[in-house]
Every structure is written in structure tokens, then in C-alpha cells.
Amino acid sequence: MTTVEARAGLLLRILPPGLYAGRARMLVERSIMVSRASWLLFVSGAVEPFLYLLAFQLGFGKLVTEVAGPDGRPMSYVAFVAPALLATSAMNGAVFESTYNLFFKLRYAKLYDAMLATPIGPLDVALGEIGWAMTRGGIYAVAFLAIAAAMGLLTSWWALLMVPAALLVGVTFSAIGMALVTFLRSTAQFDYIQLILTPMFLFATTFYPLSVYPEPLQWVVRCLPLYHAIELMRGLATGLLSGGMLINLAYLLILGALGLWASTRRIAKLLLT
Amino acid sequence: MATISTGRVVGKWQGAWLQVEGRWTWYRRHWVSTLYSTGLQPVLFLAAMGLGFGSQVRPGTVTGGLSYLQYIAPALLAAGAAQQAVGESSYPVLSGFKWQKEYLAVTATPVSPGQVFGGHLIWSALRLTLAGAIYAFVALFFGAWTGPGVLLVILAGTVTGLACTAPMAALAARTFDEGQRFGLIFRFVVMPMTLFSGTFFPIAQLPAAIRWLAWLSPLWHGTQLARGVSIGGVGGWAMLGHLAVLAGLFAAGWVLAHRAFYRRLLV
Numbered sequence: 001m002t003t004v005e006a007r008a009g010l011l012l013r014i015l016p017p018g019l020y021a022g023r024a025r026m027l028v029e030r031s032i033m034v035s036r037a038s039w040l041l042f043v044s045g046a047v048e049p050f051l052y053l054l055a056f057q058l059g060f061g062k063l064v065t066e067v068a069g070p071d072g073r074p075m076s077y078v079a080f081v082a083p084a085l086l087a088t089s090a091m092n093g094a095v096f097e098s099t100y101n102l103f104f105k106l107r108y109a110k111l112y113d114a115m116l117a118t119p120i121g122p123l124d125v126a127l128g129e130i131g132w133a134m135t136r137g138g139i140y141a142v143a144f145l146a147i148a149a150a151m152g153l154l155t156s157w158w159a160l161l162m163v164p165a166a167l168l169v170g171v172t173f174s175a176i177g178m179a180l181v182t183f184l185r186s187t188a189q190f191d192y193i194q195l196i197l198t199p200m201f202l203f204a205t206t207f208y209p210l211s212v213y214p215e216p217l218q219w220v221v222r223c224l225p226l227y228h229a230i231e232l233m234r235g236l237a238t239g240l241l242s243g244g245m246l247i248n249l250a251y252l253l254i255l256g257a258l259g260l261w262a263s264t265r266r267i268a269k270l271l272l273t
Numbered sequence: 274m275a276t277i278s279t280g281r282v283v284g285k286w287q288g289a290w291l292q293v294e295g296r297w298t299w300y301r302r303h304w305v306s307t308l309y310s311t312g313l314q315p316v317l318f319l320a321a322m323g324l325g326f327g328s329q330v331r332p333g334t335v336t337g338g339l340s341y342l343q344y345i346a347p348a349l350l351a352a353g354a355a356q357q358a359v360g361e362s363s364y365p366v367l368s369g370f371k372w373q374k375e376y377l378a379v380t381a382t383p384v385s386p387g388q389v390f391g392g393h394l395i396w397s398a399l400r401l402t403l404a405g406a407i408y409a410f411v412a413l414f415f416g417a418w419t420g421p422g423v424l425l426v427i428l429a430g431t432v433t434g435l436a437c438t439a440p441m442a443a444l445a446a447r448t449f450d451e452g453q454r455f456g457l458i459f460r461f462v463v464m465p466m467t468l469f470s471g472t473f474f475p476i477a478q479l480p481a482a483i484r485w486l487a488w489l490s491p492l493w494h495g496t497q498l499a500r501g502v503s504i505g506g507v508g509g510w511a512m513l514g515h516l517a518v519l520a521g522l523f524a525a526g527w528v529l530a531h532r533a534f535y536r537r538l539l540v
Contacts, residue, residue: 038453044460051465059474063341064329077329191309198314202321212328 019268020123027115027128028135035136045136046143049089053147056081060207068209070231070240082153083233084206086144086162090137090169091226092197097133098174099181099193106182112271122268126260130174137170138163148237156239165236169229172252175259176225182266200226225255288384292392293399295375310360311400312407315353319346319412322473335475337506339419346417347426347499348472350408354401354434355492359463361397362438363455366445370537377538386538390530393442394435401434402427418503425502433495436519439526446533466490471497494518 035042061078069075105111112125141163148154177193184190204226210218221227228248235245283291300307319342327341336344369376369389376389405427412418441458448454469479470492476484487493494515501507501515 038456041453041456041460044457048460048464051468055468055473058480059469059478060326062478063335063474064326067329189306191306194314195309198309199317202317203325207321207326208329212325 019121019264021119021121022124023120024124024127024131026120027125028132031128031132042136045089045093046140049085049140049144050147052085053078053082053151053153056085057151068211070234070238070242075238076153078151079153079155079237080209080234081207082148082151083162083237084204084230086141086148086166087169087226087229087233088201088206089140089144090166091173091229092201093137093140094133094170094172094174095177095193095197097136098129098177099184100190102129102178102181103184103187103190106270112267116271122271123264125267126175126178126264129178130171130260133174134167134170138167141166154237156237158236158239158241162233162236165229165232168249168252168256169232172225172229172256172259175256175263177259179259179262179266182263182270200224205230225252228252282383283388285388286391288388289391289395291384292379292389293396295379296392296396310357311404312353312411314356315349315404315408316411318349318353319408319415319417322349323415323417335478337504339504342415342417343419343504345473346412346415347429347503348496350405350412350426350430351433351495351499352467352470352472352492353408354405354430355437355495356463356467357404358397358401358434358437359441359458361400362393362441363445363458364452366393366442367448367452367455370446371449376534380538386534387531389538390442390534394438394527397438398431398435401431401438405430420503422503426499429495429499429502432498432516432519432523433491436491436495436522436526439523439530441526443526443530443533446530446537466492491519491522 056078060081061076064077066074067077067080069080115125116122145154145159145162149159180193184192203221204224205221206226210221210227213221228251232245232248232252235241304311323342323345327345330336330341332338332340376386379389380386408430409418409423409427413423444454444458445452465486469476469483469487470490471487472492476487476493479487497507498512498515498519501512507515
């Protein structure tokens with residue numbers, strides 16, 4: 001216990017004892033070592049949004065050449081879709097990492113049972129997993145931005161802020177995903193995850209502006225977390241900043257904090273009792 | 274020396290049907306949780322891409338004068354079938370060998386490995402047809418169909434799916450690790466196939482250098498078949514050609530999978 005006490009900081013004094021031991025980075029280290037074995041799958045995560053961009057450049061962009069941008073003025077369709085694709089891939093990456101992987105570690109590999117037998121707490125587990133999801137999402141975001149910039153889809157220096165924005169999206173969705181996955185009992189229930197993700201991907205103004213929907217439906221779409229992520233990205237990519245983006249930011253931050261709180265509680269409940 | 278069997282030997286088809294019956298028993302209890310992959314997913318794509326994205330597309334030469342919704346409706350059925358087929362023949366088949374081991378259990382009875390694989394194929398065909406029928410029915414309310422060719426589109430979807438099921442099952446039967454390669458298949462084969470097989474836009478828009486990739490994909494042939502029977506625009510000989518490619522893929526997959534099932538289950 002001496003090493004834990006030596007590192008005791010403010011967090012340790014605030015949190016209930018045993019929840020946090022300041023060793024979240026050990027989980028990140030483990031994840032890096034694991035992903036070295038499946039590096040091809042790791043790299044493929046960067047390829048996927050690129051394929052989407054290619055499809056939109058070659059195909060969809062010829063069907064629809066211009067759409068109404070964030071300020072109502074028309075913009076090229078590919079440039080309209082690109083930021084939304086980054087938001088979606090940040091979401092997907094985070095959710096897959098924190099649901100499927102977490103489920104297997106939690107239920108089958110009993111990885112966390114083993115970890116909690118060492119001086120590591122549930123908050124370390126939650127933070128470590130989210131930290132890894134962030135690292136991964138950050139790498140993909142940088143790769144995507146480089147490709148989008150090379151295709152001439154970014155028109156503002158604000159676009160550089162899309163990397164931290166992608167990290168925030170990743171943290172929010174992995175925290176929420178982690179909290180939800182602790183309720184799943186069998187792999188057959190993974191369909192439920194898809195049942196939430198796909199409609200969000202399809203309807204949260206990824207492919208067409210919000211104005212397409214009738215008024216009441218617009219309000220439903222405004223409740224989707226991915227919608228706020230996309231709004232944030234689109235504003236940054238075009239450099240058309242607005243006050244509404246602060247609301248988008250706040251929405252994601254609050255959701256992320258809620259997710260972190262809930263996932264720590266759930267993991268503690270599942271593993272420590 | 275003649276051996277006398279005390280068990281009841283099942284007929285060639287009956288063994289496979291017993292498998293189907295087993296799956297059906299499972300499905301009756303779990304159909305709600307699989308509703309998403311059975312029919313709901315392509316319906317969601319139809320709503321988002323056909324109605325939402327389609328609202329931005331003007332009917333023109335690309336869509337054959339039809340609305341975008343009507344243009345992609347048959348193709349989405351084929352794409353949904355291909356995805357469902359790959360999904361059902363990857364982890365579930367590996368699980369039959371490795372995790373749940375129901376294939377091992379079944380072949381401990383007089384049912385042969387070939388019958389186990391046959392059962393999987395029949396069950397896949399039934400599920401694909403059911404999913405196609407559900408999708409076709411819902412799409413009816415979107416106004417997605419232009420004529421009575423719908424019933425044939427369902428069949429085209431099943432054929433497309435089976436052309437993906439057999440090769441994928443062959444791959445799954447030869448997979449011995451935790452199935453990491455399935456992730457790569459989804460990313461590098463299924464996803465690009467869905468995007469670049471003429472589902473959302475004609476492959477004539479692709480540069481000639483990568484157009485041949487679309488010709489290789491079973492989904493492009495399935496898409497052409499589905500469009501041909503529902504909205505026309507595909508010649509009779511071309512249709513036969515597409516059907517032949519799909520049948521060829523199915524046959525090749527069958528031979529490989531059949532062999533792999535025997536090799537893995539007969540110890």
C-alpha cells in the first residue's frame with residue numbers, strides 16, 4: 001500500500017477509497033501491447049473513412065453537387081460530408097472499443113477480475129480504457145484530416161481543432177458505451193448497439209442538412225449526441241463558428257461526464273460485490 | 274465385415290432439415306433481438322438515403338428518370354442480403370466449431386458434416402428470403418416499388434446472399450484463431466463492396482482503373498440482377514451472365530466449405 005499512498009493526490013482524497021489507485025496508464029500500456037498483434041485491423045480503422053470519402057468524391061458528389069452549409073450558403077457536397085464522417089468514425093471507433101472489446105474482457109476473459117486483484121481500482125479501469133480509446137481515435141483523426149486536407153476539403157485553419165474535437169467525441173461515446181455495455185448479458189444483444197448506432201449514423205445530418213426534416217423531427221434529431229458532434233466538426237471544418245457550437249460542446253462534455261460516472265459505478269458494482 | 278447400426282440413419286435431406294429445425298427452435302425464442310439484421314437495417318438505409326439524401330438528388334439520366342428512392346430500393350435489398358449473409362456465416366459458423374461446438378455435437382450423431390453445412394445453407398436461404406420479404410413489404414409503404422417485379426427482387430436478394438454465404442462459411446471453417454480475420458473481411462471486403470458496387474451510384478462513375486474491382490464483387494452482380502427484374506435497364510443476356518457469376522461463386526464456395534467441414538469434423 002505504500003506506493004499508493006506515496007502517489008496520493010487530490011483525486012485520491014475525494015474519491016471513496018479503493019476506487020482509484022492512479023494506475024490507469026497500465027491499462028493503456030496493455031492495450032498497446034495487445035494491438036501490436038492485430039496491427040492490420042488497427043490500421044484499417046484509418047482506411048475506412050478514407051474509403052467513404054472516396055465514395056463521396058467519385059459517386060455521391062456527382063449526384064448532388066451542392067448543399068446548404070452551416071451558414072445557409074451552398075457548399076460542395078463532399079466538403080459537407082467530410083466533417084460528419086470524421087465525427088462518425090470517432091464515435092464508431094470509441095463505441096466498438098468500449099463495447100465489444102470491453103464485453104469480452106469483462107464476461108469471458110475475466111480480465112478486470114484479474115486486474116482488480118492487483119492494486120488497481122474500477123476508476124483506473126474506466127479511465128485506462130477511455131484513455132486508450134482516445135489515443136486510437138486521435139491517430140485516426142490525424143490521418144483523416146491529412147487526407148481531407150490533401151483533397152482540398154478543409155477551408156479554414158480552425159480545422160486543426162477537429163483533432164481535439166474528435167478526442168472529445170471519442171471520450172463521450174466510449175464513456176457512455178462502457179456504461180451501457182455492463183448491462184448486456186449475451187453477444188446476441190450486440191444487435192441493440194447497432195440498433196442505436198446505425199440510425200444515429202444515418203439520421204444525424206451526416207448525409208444531408210437538418211432542413212430536410214419536418215419541424216417536429218428536427219427536434220428529435222437535435223437530441224442525438226452525434227448531431228452535436230457533427231455540428232461541432234462542420235463548424236470547425238468550414239471556419240463558420242457560431243455561438244451554438246458552445247451548446248454542442250457543453251452537451252458532449254456533460255454526456256461524457258455522466259458516462260464516466262455511470263461506468264465507474266457499474267464496473268465497481270459488477271466486480272467488487 | 275458388416276457393421277450393424279443400432280441408431281436410426283437419417284436420409285440425405287433429413288439430416289440437413291434437422292439442423293434447420295434446431296435453428297428454428299432457437300430463432301423462435303430470439304427473433305426479436307435479430308430483428309435489426311433481419312430487414313430493419315436495409316429499411317433504415319432506405320429511409321435515410323432514399324428519402325433524406327434522395328431529397329437532394331434530381332431524377333436524371335443517372336437514375337434512369339426514376340426518383341432516387343426507387344433507384345436504390347432494389348439495390349439496397351441486395352446489399353442488405355450480402356451483409357446479412359457474411360455476418361451469419363462468419364462468427365456463428367466459427368462458433369459452431371469452436372465456442373458453442375454444436376457442429377461437433379451434431380456430428381457425434383449419424384448426421385454427416387456435409388449435412389451440417391447443407392443445413393446452414395438452407396437456413397441461410399430461409400432467413401435471407403424472410404429478410405427480403407420484410408424489407409420489400411416495408412418499402413412498399415415508402416412508394417419504393419415501380420411494378421410487380423418485387424417478388425423477383427426478393428429472390429435476387431436470396432441468390433446474392435447465398436453467393437456470399439458459401440465462400441464465407443468456407444473461410445470460417447478454415448479459421449482457427451479468435452476470428453480476427455473477420456474484422457478485416459468486414460473492413461476491406463464488405464464495406465468497400467457496399468460502397469462501390471453500384472448500390473448508391475452507377476459504377477460507370479468510377480475511374481476505369483478501379484471499375485474492374487466492382488466486377489469482381491458478388492454484390493455488383495446481385496445489384497444488377499435486382500435492378501434488372503424490378504426497374505429494367507439490364508439486358509436478358511447480361512442478366513444470365515450475372516446469375517451465372519453468382520451461381521459460380523456459390524458453387525465454388527460450396528465445394529471449399531464442404532471439404533473444410535469434413536476435414537474439421539471427421540477426426
